[in-house]
Amino acid sequence: MNKKGVLLVNLGSPDSTSIRDVKKYLGEFLMDERVIDMPYLKRLFLVKGIILNVRPKKTSAAYQKIWWKEGSPLIVLSQRFFDKLKRKVDIPMALGMRYGSMSIEKALHHLKEEGVDEILLIPLYPHYAMSSFETVVVKTEELMKEKYPNKKLTVLPAFYNEKNYINAMSASIKDQLDGHNFDHILFSYHGIPERHIYKSDTTGNHCKLDGTCCEKKSKAHETCYRHQCFETTKEIAKNLQLEEGKYSNSFQSRLLRDPWLKPYTDFELKALAEKGVKKLAVITPSFVTDCLETLEEIAMEGKSEFLEEGGTEFKHIECMNDDDRWVDVVKHWILDWKK
Incomplete structure (x- = not known):
């Protein structure tokens, strides 16, 4: 053997x-x-x-x-x-x-x-x-x-949608929220260029980035990063019983000037503050381990941006790490x- x-x-x-x-x-x-x-x-x-x-x-x-x-x-x-x-x-x-x-x-x-x-x-x-x-x-x-x-x-x-993984991540997030009543929860995913979505489309014609293709069942979803991110959010939101309108998705870490997946996290932080969100929690589900993109870009720079725009409380939800x-x-x- x-x-x-x-x-x-x-x-x-x-x-x-x-x-x-x-x-x-x-x-x-x-x-x-x-x-x-x-x-x-x-x-x-x-x-x-x-x-x-x-x-x-x-x-x-x-x-x-x-x-x-x-x-x-x-x-x-x-x-x-x-x-x-x-x-x-x-x-x-x-x-x-x-x-x-x-x-x-x-x-x-x-x-x-x-x-x-x-x-x-x-x-x-x-x-x-x-x-x-x-x-x-x-x-x-x-x-x-x-x-x-x-x-x-x-x-x-x-x-991204495996039941035990979702359950473990949901439990980790719940522990860190600790019953605190945040106005909004932002799921910030690592960004990729839009062209990567098209290149990864095994069907060659499903992905449109038009707001509907991620909802239509397709073999393309097996390699579609955008669809998989949205599915992770849906499953965690369901587990945590998050209210519609109290959470949203965004994408961080852009490089160069090409169009990347939207909305951009830095823009979203500003927009949420302008809408009156005062207490914000940010989750980074692209990563199972905290790194530069979570500890510096979100927990430090993201926090500073949100507070400067009028927010009063910002919590970075740590990755599962060695939970x-x-x-x-x-x-x-x-x-x-x-x-």
């Missing part, structure tokens, strides 16, 4: 907050053709010729605001989650990152040293997107084809696959 093992993959992080390390990390991240999807020479000119001469200093400063003594919050929290999970599942496991020194290649080598023949890949992204879930799968497949062609790979699908309920969800996924 094949010996089974599990590979968990998250986003990644610079090794430190130094401009040099941040530049190296951003270079790998932004040169990924599924993140900036333009021809290689154009991407090279944009990333190496422009972005990496401007952005690393600003991004380094942002990382410095959230960095922990133990290191990058995303790495530390991912490791805590991994350690808890490892204690609950008797199976070889490895943790890798799509970008940075804690690579997928190193994680695969670890599983190979453990004698693993069959791998369950768990991309730690609830939703399918070219620039997150897909790039993890493609990179892992490429490495396995090159280095371990005889090993079998199974990929856990995007789990025991989340650990148990993944444990059961692994055990079901291991049978």
Whole structure:
């Protein structure tokens, strides 16, 4: 019988907050053709010729605001989650990152040293997107084809609406809301360019971004990030019994000037304050682990923007991180696959 093992993959992080390390990390991240999807020479000119001469200093400063003594919050929290999970599942496991020194290649080598023949890949992204879930799968497949062609790979699908995941996340959110009566709850998802939605449409004609296509049942939804985000919101809102009109969706973290999924989170924060929302809670369901996009962009910058526009209370709802309920969800996924 094949010996089974599990590979968990998250986003990644610079090794430190130094401009040099941040530049190296951003270079790998932004040169990924599924993140900036333009021809290689154009991407090279944009990333190496422009972005990496401007952005690393600003991004380094942002990382410095959230960095922990133990290191990058995303790495530390991912490791805590991994350690808890490892204690609950008797199976070889490895943790890798799509970008940075804690690579997928190193994680695969670890599983190979453990004698693993069959791998369950768990991309730690609830939703399918070219620039997150897909790039993890493609990179892992490429490495396995090159280095371990005889090993079998199974990929856990995007789990945006999986019942146990939704229940665990809803419970985590409820604990943090702690009975507090917020005027509004904003579900802020990581943004992607609109063209990525069209590129991921396996039917070639379903996605219109016209406000109706996400509601019409279609095979395209299996790879439609926008639809999956809205479904996550619906399921959590149902679990938490949120009133219609008391919650909404938005998308954060834009890059370049192309049209990205709307509404934009920074615009929405201002609009909500202008509508009279005083007490706001913000949830970031694209991430299972707190990172720069949640801890700095939302919990710091987003809070400042909302309060400056007249809001009086802002609460960032932490990701599930190493919550025991989340650990148990993944444990059961692994055990079901291991049978």
